[in-house]
Structures are given as structure tokens and as C-alpha cells.
Amino acid sequence: MKEKLKPYILPVSLCIAVLVSLVLIVALLVNPARFGSRMHQDKSATLKSEVSSKNRYDIYSPTEIIRTTKSGKQGLLTSETTSLTGELVKNIETYHVESVKEVSRDNQKHFINTLNSDNSLMLNYGSEIPVKLLSKIFDSKVGSNNFNVNRMILPLGDNTHFYLLGDNGYHVYEVTTKKRNLNQLQNILNKKIQSVNVQMRTLNDRPFLFYPNRVKMRNYGYLLAEQSQTAYINRVLGNTTDTSVKHRKKSTTYSSRDQSLNFDNDDNVIYQDYKQNKRERSYANVLNSAYGYANKLGIPLDNARFDSYNPVKNTVTYRTFVEGYPVFNQKRLGTCSFTMGNGGATRYEFSLLSFQIPIPTNAESTTLPSTGTVLNQLSAEGIDMKKVRSITLGYQVVPEKNNKQLITLQPSWFVNYDGSWINYQLIGNGTGKESF
Template identity: 25%
Template sequence: MGMKRMELLKTILLSTLVTLSLLLTWNVWSYQPASDPYDESETTVENVAIADERNSSELIQPSRFLVHGEVAVSGTSDETNINTLTSLMEEWNIYNVQQNYSFNEEEFQDIVHGSNRIEVLYPAEIPFSAYRDILNFENSSLPEDAFDRVVIDLSGQDDTPFTLYFVHYENRVIYEGRVDATHLEELNNQIVSGAATAYSPYFAHDTGERFIYLPVERREYLKYLYKMSTIDINLFRRALFQDPDAVTMNQFGASRDQYFDQSSNLMEVDRNNNTLSYVNPSAELSTVGRAGELFQKSRRFVNEHEGWVDTYYLYNLDAMDQEVTYRMHEQGLPVFNDNGAAEIYQEWGETRIHQYARSFLSKQVEIPVESDRVSIGSGYEAIEAIESIEDYEPERLQDVTVGYYMTKNSTDNTYTLDPVWYYKYNGSWARVPVIGGGDPVGLE
């Protein structure tokens, strides 16, 4: 009887072990690790690589620089010249950065536009925290502020440190720092000494609010024709939606598609203009934030899906409205398009992106153009045309530059880039009208 009880116990134990083993095997097979809670500050969900990542120095570039001599001013927006200057600046160590409070309006204009200095202009406000990624600062902490030009003062003694001024022109705010005199010789040799022959003569146009420096003479610019390729929209769908497989797509006619999910996130694709717009309606709108944080999160956001193509530079940074625009550039000049096909625009909420609008074009090949040189009027002619605009108010004029007007030629995705004058008026860019002909074409 004892033997039978023992056999029965063995059988029960064996059955239990088999059952337990089956349960454990089932748990291993069916086990899914708990995913990390979704970080709502990150929109990118899948690890999508569209094109490239970019660092701060690849996205921040001056629009031009001016060499103020004893009498004459020479200027250039040429990419090669700008790269020569910025390469020299990257070798510097900047120290003793502090705010300068001791100036009146006349002294302010002299600091920025006086003789014996190089004035380096940026198209957007540049936060100090982003500039630290480009130049070497010895200060452990830098101002929580931004500037739109750097002035290199060459008026001191050759053997003493020279001064850099970081200027926010509109707000009349100046910070200054020092650079060792050892860098002066190379700066004079490469930038200053040959300025009158290497660059174009510029004149100052006074709007009452600011001085805008423009070329004295007409100049020829190259015209470009590019065959463009388009980025696969599915890459953006995978990058921008939390659950790409749960996204519904509706077609509106032959050229407009809408993608949306249960969270009401919406991506609209315009195939005629090769642009897309993504909106996350649940992102709480933010009124004010720091310029440095805004720039860094806008850069990281595009880096997360490696969404940088061609040459895009920071062109507008608005910490008040939490808006950022990166603009396509050609040979150092900004490219504009009436339908947004030359820019990457972001609007941010408190922690998440609210709107992301961009081109999904990428340059494929340059096509030779028969008449590839275009003569552009002088700065005087540009100002005359601007002043002829109805209801023009001089103090609202903020900038004037030659840029490229990008237009689509047909359905084959070839685009022409024509050099024309642009002006920034009351916060918006537009083409300078031809005198006697029609209204200017507004952009942005």
C-alpha cells in the first residue's frame, strides 16, 4: 500500500511539474516587456532616418558682413567669404562677456556702424547658448539672451585685446567680450586689408529706426535650375504619429492627402506644392519661452527623424510666439517660395510641437541654364522701388537683401531659382516690386 501511495505522489508531482513547465513556457512566449511611458515631449515615435542630422554650427550662418573702414564700407554675402570669416572666429577664445549699459543712441550707432570694425549680420536672433556650440567662450555661464549681429572692433591698439560686441539691434542691447590680440594679424590679412577690392562698396540707408547697408552698384547673379526629388511621405507618417499603423488617410482630389489618428493629430500633404503640414492640437500653446531652449528643441526635433536636407539656415526665431523658421539657401543667399516649399517652420507648445510645416523636396541634380547670369539693380534702385509702395512707412522697413525666388516649372518637379530683391517689412518678407508694375508678392 505504501508503494502505491508513493507512486501516486510521484505521478501528481510529475503532472504538477509538467503543468508548471507549460505555464512558464507560455509566459515566456507571450511576455511583452512593459514599454516606457510615452514621453509627450517627444513627437518622434519610430526611429526614422529621412536624410541628415545637423548641429548648431551647420544651422547658424551670417547673412552678410560689412567691413567699416575709415570712410568707405565694403560688404559681402558670398558664402566663401563668410566661411573664411567664421573659420577665423572659431579659433578665438572669448572672455569677460558682460552687458554694456553705458551708451546713448549716438554711441550705440557708433559701436555698431562706426569706422574700423567688422559688422557680422545674422537673419535671426541667435541665443548665446547656441553660439557657445560654434565659438569658444571662457565664461562658465553666458547671458540668457540673444543677439542678431556681432561687431568686431578693430579700432584699438594692435598689441591689446580687441572687443567683440554682441548686439540686439531692435532692443538696443549690447554685450561685450574680449579676444586676444594674437588673432588680429590674421583677421587683418584675410578680411580687412583687401576688403575694398574683394567685396562690394556699400552705402547706408537710414529708415529713422535703423541703418540698412546696401550695395552701391548693380551686380550679376547666377540663375539656377534644379531637378528635385521628393521624400517618401510614409517616412513622415512613421516619424510623426505615435501609432503609424492606426493612421487613417483621406484623399482630397489628385494632389491633397490628409492623415489623422484617434488623437486628432493631422498631417496634410500638398503634392502640387510639395509641402506638408503636421498639427498636434493637444499641445498646450506656450506664450513665452527662452530663445536658447526654443532653438535647441527645434533642432533636436528635426534631428530625431534626420529630416535635414540641402542647405537650411536659421532664419527666424521668435521666443514670444514660440515660432522657428529655417530657410533654404543657395550660394549664401536665402531662397523664398510663395507656397512654403523653401522652408521648415515650427510652432511649439509647452513641451510638444504644435505645428510643423515644411517642404519635402530635396535637390537632385542641377540642370545647366542657357542664360544663367542675371543683372540685379543696385541698392539705390531697390530702395527707390520699396519707397514707391503705397502707404509705405520707412520705420517699418527692417532689412533688404538679394534672394532667390523659387518657382515650380511644371509637373516634373524642376524648379527655377531667380535672383531678385527682397525686403523685410513689419516682420514679413516680400519681393521688391518692379517700379510701375503690380503689387509686391507677400511671403510667409
């Protein structure tokens, strides 16, 4: 029987395929809007599942790890094979806090001595963090306090204490715990780790990382990923009937009654929510709102860390980090910012482009001068050193001329001058157009 039916199987299958195709074509012709809407919904759902829902405590995690030896020598720790920050946070999550007390304030000498404690690890945040935001990492006895943290000191020879430091006002808090697992900490440090000679110093009464020697940094090339405008339109505005579109020479804006998305020709995006949301008063709630909106919009945050908060503008900024170093760019690639207005309206600025795949470059590394050399150079050029808030090593985005999907990350020094980051090679030109 099977042998008799075999010659008819292929023709019958082809007929069924043709009939299914005809049905779909008729459905599209009869109601293209519904068919298109279904396609958009499926695409949006798929994209939502692919968008990184990165844990907020990864976003608000330390950006630098510094080890101080028993002899007082300090080194910035990095690793190409393991997430040092992630491993250390897992260790910290096991601590059982018994008490928290402030041991000093407005005492610069005690603050600096604690900062440079021998035989310890120091975890530095990009900007001060409300300790309440760390309540999921620490015991609730820490999270119930109301102070901000810039740094964490983990002694390697004391298994019942660690310290939280706030730069503004030189606050030092001692946290008493039950027995901490120092062996686990040591096991993390025994992994393949690179250490660069550094020193913690102060610049205009602010702690910063000082490199006493020249520094060699790797160059990177990156292939960029690009999200589609349609994905954001579907996710934010959906299939509402009141959406309007305005085309301009260099941008396009999609608007509904209480939201809008503006896309410019450089792949920059501005999202605005005009609803009268409750204005967040506490610093912790503003940071939580910034993260919540990023997730709602589907902004990729895979290599991002909390970078800064501007209390005057009520603006939170996230920045991409590569190998522990911040990335700077005059466009929005590598950064995204959240602003909550006085009336409760919100604004998010970001890029459709994000870092995807590292690729080889012709130049393997760049050697940069020491911190002292850079500061002396700035002073010799007549820069007002009182306006220099900080200085850091980082990467500047250099786009490829013929392919916007390719960029080079070029190592350099960056100076926070009067509130804006500027490449140290350009800070003396007086134009102010090169700030980030």
C-alpha cells in the first residue's frame, strides 16, 4: 500500500503548500493592517525577550577594585577571564551585619588613613550611591541607614569588620559582621589578575586614582549592534491610533498624547514622557526610576555602570565600561541619561547603537603619560587647576569613516574640568566643543 501511495506524496504536499500560500496572500490583501500589526507585535515580543534585563545591582556596582598590600603598595586590579566585581559582590552578599556606626566625619586625615588601609581591598563607585540601594547586597541593617557611599574597604586580615566611606564630608562608617569568609576572598585574588601600580591621592580635596608611572593600555575595535526604530516605536507607543509623525531634515519624531520618540540621523534617541508622574524626592528613588525606565524602553545596558548624578538637573548618567575603563564619546553611543523634571515629566537620551563584538586592530596598545605628567602639562598650559575635579584613564570613540557599524576605542586621559569630561589633549583649545 505504501509503495502505491509514494508517487502521490510529493504532488499532494506541493498542493497543500500552494493552498496555504494563497490563503495568506488573500488575508494580506483583504486586511493588510491586521497582518502587519500582528507581525509588529511578534517582532516586539521577540525583541523584548532579547533585551538585557540586567540586575540593577550590576548597574550600581563598583567600577574600580584596588588592592593595598601589607607594605602599603596599591594596585588597580583587572581580569580578562573573570568578573572580579561580580565575584566580590557574591562574597559580600554572605555577610551578616550586626551593627553600623559612624566613626568619623569631616576628618580628612582619618578618612585618608582608612582609604589607604594596609592589607585590604577597596571598591570604588563611579559616583556616590545611597546605601539603601545596596540593601539587596548587604544585610537590611545597612540598608535601613540613610547615607551615601563612594567606597568600600574590605580588610583582608579582619574577618568581622569592613568600612563604608562617603567622600562628601569625609564620612567613615564601620560595619560589624559575623565571621567573614576571608579564604573565599583570597581565592578570588588568586585567579588570573593583572595589577597596575596606582596610589589614592586627593585633588582639590577630592580622592582620585593617581598613576605614578606611564601606563600601557590595549586598543580595541568594536562592531556595533543597531536596534531598529520600529522596535522602540512598538514597545513605547504600541498600536495607538493617535500617533503622529513629524519628519524634519535631520530627525523624525513619533508622538502620542503623552509620549514621544525622536530619532536623529546619528542614531541618537530622545524619549519623553509628559505624564505628570510623582516627582521622586529621594536620591535612591531617582536612581531606581532611571533603571526602571531603561528596562521599560529596552535600552541595552550590558557593559554599562552608573557614572554620575547631577542634583541641579536631576539627571542620572550611565556609561559603558570596557576592561574597567569608561568610554567617552561626543554622541550618545556609550552613554544614556535620565532626567526627571520638576513637573514629573521624564526624559531619556540614548543611542540605537551599542557595543557588540570586539575585533582586532592594527595598533595593539598605547602608552600614556603618568598622572603627574598630565597635571603638570595642564598647569603649564594655564589651565585653572581649581576647576579640575578629577582625572581618569578611559577610551574615546573614534568612528570609521566608511562604516558606521565599526569604531575604534582609543586610550587617553580624560579630565573632569568644571563639570565636563574633556580629552586632556584638547582641554587647552578653549572651544569647549570637545566635552563629553
